[in-house]
Amino acid sequence: MTIESLQPRLVELFKSVIARQQLSQGYLFSGAAGTGKIELATWIALRLFCSHVVDGMPDGTCSECQRILSGNHPDVVKVVPEGQSLKIEQIRFLKQELTKSGMETNQRVFIIQDADKMTVSAANGLLKFLEEPSPQTYLILTTTAKNQLLPTIISRLQVIEFARLPRPQLLAQLTAAGINSGDAALLARLTNSLPTAQAWLASDWFDPLRQKTWQWFSHIQENNSLAFVDVQANLVPLAKERTIQNEVLALILLMMQDVLALHFGRGEALSFPSQQAQLATWAENATSDQLLQQMEATLAAQKYLTANVSFQNTLESLTLRLLK
Structure with a gap:
C-alpha cells in the first residue's frame, strides 16, 4: 500500500x-x-x-x-x-x-x-x-x-x-495479502502493520500462543483451576520476551471484549469470529457485573506488567482474581 x-x-x-x-x-x-x-x-x-x-x-x-x-x-x-x-x-x-x-x-x-x-x-x-x-x-x-x-x-x-488505519481498510489489506478472514479479524486488533501481521503468522510463537491463551481462557470461563497449570506449563515458557508477554494480555483482553460484546448482543466485529458459538455460551452464563470485573482485572494486569511485575506473578494474580 x-x-x-x-x-x-x-x-x-x-x-x-x-x-x-x-x-x-x-x-x-x-x-x-x-x-x-x-x-x-x-x-x-x-x-x-x-x-x-x-x-x-x-x-x-x-x-x-x-x-x-x-x-x-x-x-x-x-x-x-x-x-x-x-x-x-x-x-x-x-x-x-x-x-x-x-x-x-x-x-x-x-x-x-x-x-x-x-x-x-x-x-x-x-x-x-x-x-x-x-x-x-x-x-x-x-x-x-x-x-x-x-x-x-x-x-x-x-x-x-499518524492516525491508525480504519479497521475496514486494514482488514481489506490483510485479506488482500492472503490472510484468511479469521486470522485477519484478530491481527487487525493486535497490529496496524501488514508486515508485522505476516511476520507473526510465519513465526513459531504466535499460533501456539494463541491456542494456549485460548485454553487458559476456557479454563477461566469454566472456573477450572487448571488455568494455574496453563500459566506455569504453557504461557510462561512460550512468552519469554516482554513484547510477547504484552501480546498474551492483549489476547486475553480481546477474548473478554468478544464475550462482553455478545453479552450485550453486539457480535458484528469479533476478534475471534470462528469461536463465536463458544463465546456466546460464555456470554449467556455470565452477568454483566462479572464480565466488567474481568475486564477491570485484565486492564489492571496490563498496568502491573508495565510496572515490571514479573509475567508469571502477573498472570497468576490475574488467574486468582478471575476464578469465581
Whole structure:
C-alpha cells in the first residue's frame, strides 16, 4: 500500500509545505506501527531530490529517486536501531554526518527510525543540531512510543501524529495479502502493520500462543483451576520476551471484549469470529457485573506488567482474581 493511500491527508499537507518552501528542519512522526511513518519520511526525501516532480509528486523512477529507494543516496541518511537501542557507533556516525554539507546538493535529509530507542546520551547528542540546525538539513525522527523520548527533544521538533488505519481498510489489506478472514479479524486488533501481521503468522510463537491463551481462557470461563497449570506449563515458557508477554494480555483482553460484546448482543466485529458459538455460551452464563470485573482485572494486569511485575506473578494474580 502506497503512502498516498495510507496517509493521503499528510501527503497533501507536505506537498503544500514543500511547494511553499516552508519545510521545518525537525519533525517527529509519532504513531502505531504500520501507519506509514517511514514511508512518509522517505516520500519527503524523494520529493526534495526528485528530478521529475509532477503535480507535487516525485516520480519514483528517476535516478535520484532510485538511489534513495535503494539506500544509496549520499545526502539521504537513514539510521535504524540494531537490537534494542541505537549503538554508540551509529550515534558517532550521525553526529559526524550532521556537521557535513551535502555531498551532491545543498540539502540533506536524516531519518532516524524508532527514535525512542535512543539512549539519553544519544538523544542529548542531537540537541546541538536541533538548537542550531544547518541550513537545508532536515531531521525526521519516527516513534511508536513518543512518551519515551526526552521532553527536550520533543520540544524542538514539530510533532506529526499518524492516525491508525480504519479497521475496514486494514482488514481489506490483510485479506488482500492472503490472510484468511479469521486470522485477519484478530491481527487487525493486535497490529496496524501488514508486515508485522505476516511476520507473526510465519513465526513459531504466535499460533501456539494463541491456542494456549485460548485454553487458559476456557479454563477461566469454566472456573477450572487448571488455568494455574496453563500459566506455569504453557504461557510462561512460550512468552519469554516482554513484547510477547504484552501480546498474551492483549489476547486475553480481546477474548473478554468478544464475550462482553455478545453479552450485550453486539457480535458484528469479533476478534475471534470462528469461536463465536463458544463465546456466546460464555456470554449467556455470565452477568454483566462479572464480565466488567474481568475486564477491570485484565486492564489492571496490563498496568502491573508495565510496572515490571514479573509475567508469571502477573498472570497468576490475574488467574486468582478471575476464578469465581
